[in-house]
Amino acid sequence: MNLFSFVECAERTQSQKALFDLLVSCTSEEGFTEVAYGALTFPEPLRLPGCPPPLVAMKVPPEWWRRYLERKYYTLDPVVRRTPMFAGPFLWDELAKEHRLQACEQRVLREAREAGLKNGVSVPLFGPSGRISVISFASRFDDADPQRNVKHLNALAWQFHTAFAEIARPSDSGSNRVSLSEREKDCLRWVAEGKSSWEIGKILNVSENTVNFHMKNAIRKLGTANRTHGLVKAIRLGLIEFAEPALATPMVA
Template sequence: MEGHQEWLHGFAQAKTEAALLELLAKAANELGFDYCALGMRLPLPFSNPRTVMFNNYPQAWQQRYQSEQYLRIDPTVAQGMTSTRPMLWSEALFASSRPLWEDARAHGLQIGWAQPTHDLKGVASLLTFARSGEAIGRTEFQANAQKMHWLAQAAHAALANILAAKPDGVGTIKLTEREIEVLRWAADGKTAADSAEILAISERTVIFHIDNALRKLGAANKTAGVLKAAMLRLI
């Protein structure tokens, strides 16, 4: 891949998942792959973290992957949640998910390269390029490892921005300085009365700012609000 500045501009201009997918498909082709996929797991909600996925795999495989709920047993997804090391598809990697491995190969997805990315907000993503042709050798891996790592990070940042810009995205949550202050003191275990004394304001004012913050965060109570704000790095 040539011209990182041109690619950076492209990622910055991508405002939808479709536009981002188009860029990644072009990058995949330049690196000798037929297909690409990008998935991102968000840290919220706590009980069932949201996962966003899109790809240009054959339609039959997309339907198969969903109907068989392969996401639950995909080893690249599991390892990508705890590591940022690149993964090349192999029988060993899919040893515990043999049906998935054999099914993917039957759909023309035989060779794959998966690159995880994690950010400081606790968000993880996985960029995967796949093809049905020649295996990835040492020379190809060494030549493209840095490019793949860079693409995964750029794609992660672009998708995070796209999601944050949506009406229900975390990027739309804007807390005031006072709301941040009262939530920080609440995170330290301070009561509304304690915070009022520390901040030299009335307890009623503290409660007012906490209530406003909880409304913006969509949290049912102070504990949930503090946890959500902390996970989103808002406090």
């Protein structure tokens, strides 16, 4: 399921549990069957039953779920502790290699892997007033490749996070008055295709700085945290559609 299809399904969902189940179903198609969503720096008002703060929703093997709660691993989990240090998605293996984790943090990661949570990747989600959330994905398979899937998982995480917030606190109709220029829409459409600013510049025959200028304007107008969040909101507001002519434009060499 691509991002646009996920958006269509999410827009018809009014239950946070159904929305979370949709996310799990979508990521499972890529081998990432285990998913956890947490609100780290604020009391999220909507939580699935049995989820203590900072967890909001979680789908993992039952044995690991019980151990995680009984031993209060959410107070030791290095993903929970260290998410605020990252500006974008990070792999659990990199977290263990690049940071001096405490023995208790290493234990949580080791036991999680033994319980079937392998090749983990987490996506920090930043909001207004210092709000930080995180969505983590893991696989039961040794050969899953989080690096190959990280861009798609990042986009799905932001889409889920945005949709979840709308269920909890419905947006006012004034948000629909956002207006983007055609060039800003073009840039966002190519972001949906996974293109970098340099690649978008080549496609649109403009400089990389010009692309970044349009992207910053779009992000500001949409009131979002980054280009992925901006893309998600633009799609939800109907400002960008999947079958646009720009998406068929050949890349300039």
